[in-house]
Amino acid sequence: MQQAVEKAYAAWRAFQDRLLAPAAAVLFVGATLLALLEVGRRYVLGLSFEWQQDAVTFFILSGVFLYFSISQRRDAHLTVTLVPELFNVFGGRWRTAADAVKLVALMYSLFFMAAVVWWGLPEVEDSIKYESRTESLAFPMWPFLAILLGSFACMAITMLFQIYRAAQALRGRTVLEEPVEKLDGTH
Numbered sequence: 001m002q003q004a005v006e007k008a009y010a011a012w013r014a015f016q017d018r019l020l021a022p023a024a025a026v027l028f029v030g031a032t033l034l035a036l037l038e039v040g041r042r043y044v045l046g047l048s049f050e051w052q053q054d055a056v057t058f059f060i061l062s063g064v065f066l067y068f069s070i071s072q073r074r075d076a077h078l079t080v081t082l083v084p085e086l087f088n089v090f091g092g093r094w095r096t097a098a099d100a101v102k103l104v105a106l107m108y109s110l111f112f113m114a115a116v117v118w119w120g121l122p123e124v125e126d127s128i129k130y131e132s133r134t135e136s137l138a139f140p141m142w143p144f145l146a147i148l149l150g151s152f153a154c155m156a157i158t159m160l161f162q163i164y165r166a167a168q169a170l171r172g173r174t175v176l177e178e179p180v181e182k183l184d185g186t187h
Helices: 002-045 052-073 082-090 093-129 142-170
Strands: none
Touching (some): 082 093, 093 142
């Protein structure tokens, strides 16, 4: 079973790094270039696209959404860790208690993400059914809502792997380690 989970985690990391991260980067760069184009059009030519602000806003948000699970996997997100850090100061069994608190927080977060996705699906369906649009009326809302829910689902999958890792750590086992990234630019 351990090897199957390790392979699944490697595949998940590859999906995130080869698909989600580049898609987010394209959205960020595209939205930034569009914003710069609009600044030039507005101040040099006196013209502006009505839909530009919606495009920049929703494309950047979509890029952020796509990067959620990668940030979660890398622990590169905002967290409140007062209790676990306080427990770690005391050492010994308190460190185990800190790990248990982190595990409970991860499980709670997983259930929260699952609930958001579950109850968000009807919102996407309604957005399609009622043809909800952005403020400029240029874009349908459902793709952005679908990306948000898909991103939360990806974050939940990442949390499943983290829960498994945390549960194994409480048993004294090290699993699902992140590969060490080289900082010198070589691979």
